[in-house]
Amino acid sequence: MKPSIQPQAVFDKFYDIDQIPRGSGNEKAISDYLVAFAKDHGYEAKQDSENNVIIKVPATKGYESAPSVILQGHMDMVCEKTPESTHDFTKDPIEFVVDGDWLKAKDTTLGADDGMAVAMMLAIMDDPSIPHGPMECLITTNEETGMNGAIAVKGSDLSGKYLLNLDSEDEGEFTIGCAGGCHVEIGIPLLRENRNHTYNKAFHISVEGLLGGHSGMEIVKQRANANQILARTLYEMHKSYSFQTASFSGGTKHNAIPRQAETVIAVKEVDFDAIKNLLAHLSQVYQQEFTPQDAGLTLSVKEVEAPDLVYADDTVEALVAYLILAPNGVYSMSQTLPGNIVETSNNLAIVQEKQNFISILISTRSSSKSSLDFLVTKLTGLAEVLGISSRVSDGYPAWEYQPGSDLEKQVLAIYKKVTGKEPILNSVHAGLECGLLKEQLPDTQMISFGPTVQHPHTPQERVSISSVDRMYTFLLTVLKELK
Numbered sequence: 001m002k003p004s005i006q007p008q009a010v011f012d013k014f015y016d017i018d019q020i021p022r023g024s025g026n027e028k029a030i031s032d033y034l035v036a037f038a039k040d041h042g043y044e045a046k047q048d049s050e051n052n053v054i055i056k057v058p059a060t061k062g063y064e065s066a067p068s069v070i071l072q073g074h075m076d077m078v079c080e081k082t083p084e085s086t087h088d089f090t091k092d093p094i095e096f097v098v099d100g101d102w103l104k105a106k107d108t109t110l111g112a113d114d115g116m117a118v119a120m121m122l123a124i125m126d127d128p129s130i131p132h133g134p135m136e137c138l139i140t141t142n143e144e145t146g147m148n149g150a151i152a153v154k155g156s157d158l159s160g161k162y163l164l165n166l167d168s169e170d171e172g173e174f175t176i177g178c179a180g181g182c183h184v185e186i187g188i189p190l191l192r193e194n195r196n197h198t199y200n201k202a203f204h205i206s207v208e209g210l211l212g213g214h215s216g217m218e219i220v221k222q223r224a225n226a227n228q229i230l231a232r233t234l235y236e237m238h239k240s241y242s243f244q245t246a247s248f249s250g251g252t253k254h255n256a257i258p259r260q261a262e263t264v265i266a267v268k269e270v271d272f273d274a275i276k277n278l279l280a281h282l283s284q285v286y287q288q289e290f291t292p293q294d295a296g297l298t299l300s301v302k303e304v305e306a307p308d309l310v311y312a313d314d315t316v317e318a319l320v321a322y323l324i325l326a327p328n329g330v331y332s333m334s335q336t337l338p339g340n341i342v343e344t345s346n347n348l349a350i351v352q353e354k355q356n357f358i359s360i361l362i363s364t365r366s367s368s369k370s371s372l373d374f375l376v377t378k379l380t381g382l383a384e385v386l387g388i389s390s391r392v393s394d395g396y397p398a399w400e401y402q403p404g405s406d407l408e409k410q411v412l413a414i415y416k417k418v419t420g421k422e423p424i425l426n427s428v429h430a431g432l433e434c435g436l437l438k439e440q441l442p443d444t445q446m447i448s449f450g451p452t453v454q455h456p457h458t459p460q461e462r463v464s465i466s467s468v469d470r471m472y473t474f475l476l477t478v479l480k481e482l483k
């Protein structure tokens with residue numbers, strides 16, 4: 001049932017789109033619905049090969065000479081449900097639950113990320129009495145799983161001077177930039193040989209208890225990187241003891257700070273106890289160094305059977321040297337934005353054995369193109385010095401902050417006037433659709449905001465009803481007053 005909450009026009013539209021399954025990759029039905037909605041209202045609509053929809057809405061009377069504005073959001077949603085739920089995201093509608101100031105869903109994600117943007121656009125299109133200049137509603141697909149929609153958008157289909165992205169989740173926070181990035185993959189020739197019989201005891205060493213987290217959003221927390229900690233451990237041991245290394249791996253996702261890494265080493269019987277003591281000591285040293293941000297860090301050590309094959313010395317040396325010498329984590333902080341915002345960072349994400357080489361996958365990010373290029377130069381340059389290979393791929397563009405744009409000044413002033421509150425500026429240390437759109441629309445000024453949505457991408461997702469009310473009023477004021 002449609003909930004009776006204000007602004008009714010927005011929540012009615014949100015209810016309508018939440019009747020249509022719209023998980024990422026399953027957007028044809030919602031995309032067709034949006035095109036039909038536009039045609040019913042007499043607006044020109046275009047659906048492209050990725051099912052993105054662009055609806056052209058002429059200016060209301062008296063606003064013909066106002067600057068043209070693109071309203072943008074994504075139609076897809078993350079599909080998550082509680083373990084008990086029997087919800088089928090391919091055919092069931094989302095069920096609404098009102099709980100005080102919060103609207104949430106019964107046992108599933110709500111889809112306020114980013115259905116709230118779509119609902120606001122539909123509410124505006126549905127009400128001819130709302131004053132606005134020439135408007136283009138750009139509703140993209142697949143934002144949550146690869147941004148394929150935004151990648152396919154063509155600048156020639158749009159003409160907005162300004163773009164308002166409605167996919168931010170903290171009322172009062174205005175996003176004005178995002179990081180771009182790429183992957184660097186290092187390849188170390190994997191040479192193996194028989195274990196020397198003098199190394200007849202072995203340890204399995206594992207770096208454990210780390211918090212990890214998203215390698216963009218959480219890199220600022222300066223948590224430990226399991227791959228680097230493990231390489232550092234081998235390097236420290238090597239100062240006093242000789243041993244052979246039989247395996248080395250760590251990390252599972254390109255966009256996560258690795259929480260776990262493990263190795264097996266063969267040692268001489270005579271060194272067995274001393275190495276065990278050294279590992280216990282290093283575990284304490286690391287724990288102290290990474291407290292409070294990663295206080296659970298431990299080296300877990302157990303004796304295992306000595307392996308038959310070990311890495312050749314050249315392989316281990318290059319692997320350990322690369323992992324301890326490569327920059328990792330926060331590389332620089334933004335000096336143009338207030339607060340604690342990372343400009344450039346990287347993450348030594350995954351170390352794994354492949355066919356005939358050991359791969360180190362590194363994910364780099366920066367809101368400055370030149371700073372990113374310099375970090376990539378360091379990462380590939382270090383590989384070159386060590387005589388190992390490197391490959392750069394999967395680049396996505398930054399949305400570089402342009403301080404003091406016309407759009408920023410006007411939007412922030414209107415926000416202060418409407419709410420009486422001080423706006424906060426934010427640049428996101430991860431890729432956003434605006435970064436991709438900016439490539440196609442270099443002259444369009446962009447800003448992102450939205451109502452407060454908590455716990456997105458989880459079944460606890462909820463949107464603040466009063467925040468939708470305030471942000472909708474704010475959006476209507478912006479459309480009316482933008483010059």
Ligand SMILES: [Zn+2]
Pocket residue numbers: 074113114143167
């Ligand atoms: Zn979103």
